[in-house]
Amino acid sequence: MKYARIFTISIREQLAYLPAMFVRNLFFIVLFFIFYSLWTAIYQSRTTLEGFTIVQMIWYLTFAESIELARSGVMTQIQDEVKDGTVVYGLVRPFSYIIFKISRAMGESIIRCLPVFGIGFVFAYMSVGPLDGYLTALPFGLLLLIGGLLLNVLWQVNIGLLSFWFEEIGPFFWILTKLVFIMGGLFFPIDLYPGWLAGIVRYLPFAFSAYWPAKTLVQFNHGVFLTGLQGLLIYATLLFSCSAALFTIARKRVHVQGG
Amino acid sequence: MCRVDDINSMQRIGRALRLFCRYQATNLSSGMEYRGAFLTQVFAMIVNNSAFIIFWLILFERVGTIEGYDFSAVMFLWAITAVGFGIAAVFFGNSTYLSRIIYNGELDVYLLQPKPVMLNVLMSRSQVSGWGDMTYGIILFLATQPISVGSMLLFVLFSLLFSLVLVSLRVLYHSVTFFLGNAEELAARGSDMIISFALYPGTLFKGPVLMVLHSLIPAAFAAWIPYEIFSKFDLTKLALVICFDILLAAAALGVFRLGLRFYESGNRMGVRL
């Protein structure tokens, strides 16, 4: 009896959040709807665009967007902790602080990724049907997708740490998201970019947040996967070291100023 | 001191204008205090809008035209949306906070002032960052559109009409708070959606969705039909757009007044008295 009651209370609690959840997901629905309308229109007069069929394009978008829209709140978390001083606890063990933040943010990202992907999946499936060869691509693609999430988290951790030096870190974040937008192949594959630009942008870190994971999933081949993996590992290590460095410097600074 | 019956309409308009200017001047000075926030908002807007310009540039370079729209066409949409949004933010800055004002009973203060309630509420706050949006939109227009007396007049007209639609829409959705409780989210979504849709070529959307885009989220009347008129002048279409916009504004005012009457009868939903 008691469990039945707990169950119903829990359901009611979840239902109470429905409006908020609906609202957040409504934004995704509108976003995907607009994009799919855009690409359906573009593909009316062609079957492939830079080697991408409409099926691949739409699925590409779904994956790329899922990574981007699954951002965790780790940046503001760190900023708040720096502002109200609770970051002191982390200063004692900087390494574990950063790892803790990263793992927590990853958990958050993965959970947030699910409804976004769910909505995208529905739209994609309804408009173009299933993706060819997805079974083979899936394990590799998912790995890179999680890697993409990781890169985003690492960027956010670094920016969050900048709040030791800057009052407003918002501008950095906006610039980052737009860089991912433009240079990460978020709204369409980098293959569409003019040659000279594509060549550079392909290997910038932003591309590994969106382009490489999504491309692996829709146009799988081992070469693509390996490039994606390599870039991911290199940039993840770089960003991680950067955050560790930032934190160490911040720690010294805090000590000098006496907190 | 002064009695309302003593003054005639000309004086009334004069006084209204004076009050309006006073609102702007004081809000601007308070905005300057938050210079930091103002600059960051404008910066964010520039970064965001520039990213989209690059996006459309690359895309159109690659695919030619999309359902009759080219780069300059999309930039037109952006221009009037930016200016329209800016006008709404600067001159009717409370349009996004209406639900909160109703919900917290702050409406009482406005009810007790001898000015028309809705306009008074809407104008008594100004979001200074809107000037940034307006400037951006104007520069964008000058940089990407054919310049002539006619085109500039149409640009001004459509920007004003866009803000009229945006503010009316917000008032309509926020007025739901009078009847059903806090509708802040609803109004914010509606506002976001009309702006989102307005920035994409209208020709992309077909089928039943178009009905929604001509009514609940009237991006068609706010941006797409104006573009059609801009690229090829059509008096009938222009009349249609103006009629719709006026009707929408009237509906917003009507629903707001109805909500006010409900408010004054004291039967509010879950509101602090």
Add this chain to the structure above:
Amino acid sequence: MNCVLEVRNLEKTFRTKIKSSGLAASAKGLFSPSYKSVVAVDRISFDVARGEIIAFIGPNGAGKSTTIKMLTGILHPDAGDISVLGLNPHKQRRQLSYRIGTVFGQKSQLWFHLPPLDSFNLLGDIYDLDRTKARKRIAFLTEVFQIGEYLKVPVRKLSLGERIRCEIAASLIHEPEILFLDEPTIGLDVIVKARIRKLIKTINAEDQTTIFLTSHDTGDIGNICRRAIVINHGRIVWDDTVNRMKYSFFRKKKLALRLASPLKIDMPGVEIIKTKNSSASVEVDLDETDLSDVISAIMKSNQIRDMNISNPPLEEVISMIYSQDKT
């Protein structure tokens, strides 16, 4: 016209949805909601003459705020007549708004991010005042309220007391004939309260402004008002001068005693409130016994070292009025 406010048989009832617990009940509530009627104002009538300072007192939920909202026109009554300065507040609200001022404790007329001076100027325009006259008036009010040093400080940086002074000043810019104050001293400390009360009295004296205030702070009544209306459960339970209130209810006296030994007394009309070793506090009902009898009785078995005779605080008087109303 000497009577500025006339209220006859004013009524207001609120309907609120009853929210029930349980999943089934909630679902039912969506389709066939049940309502509860709360009578906020139950046929009240009173008059206010020009230049009066009158307080509307009552516990929370008594109907004070509802009444003042109806008087100012922002709530319309279910039944009854109101005439404020000869106008119907609800139907002629805009006309009336030029002639009345309001200060509602929790709701501010001042723009939060702006300095009070900007708000004053804005209000000057809102009330269609001549600019020179407005400036002079603002200068006058700044002087009276002594807010000169805060004039250019953003309101959000002011303390509550400073803000309330600015609020009241703001409400007087257009020289209203009646000033409505809803809980003006709430949240203020004793010194600030005294200052505000003094200011209200000054306004009344200088401009002959009729003051109508609601409060549940008895200090407001004691110190500013000459006349008080006590309202409870939507009905008027007392309408008379504060003096008469003080005197009608002084049928009880409080004795604070310091004695040689613990108090022992058992007399009709004597209630021991507190006793501890050598001090005691006793309430004497003058309807049942005499003060002198009580004191002699105590002196018979004890020694009075110190004694203080006081009237019950106005709070108690009011509570008495409330409890009398249990009809």
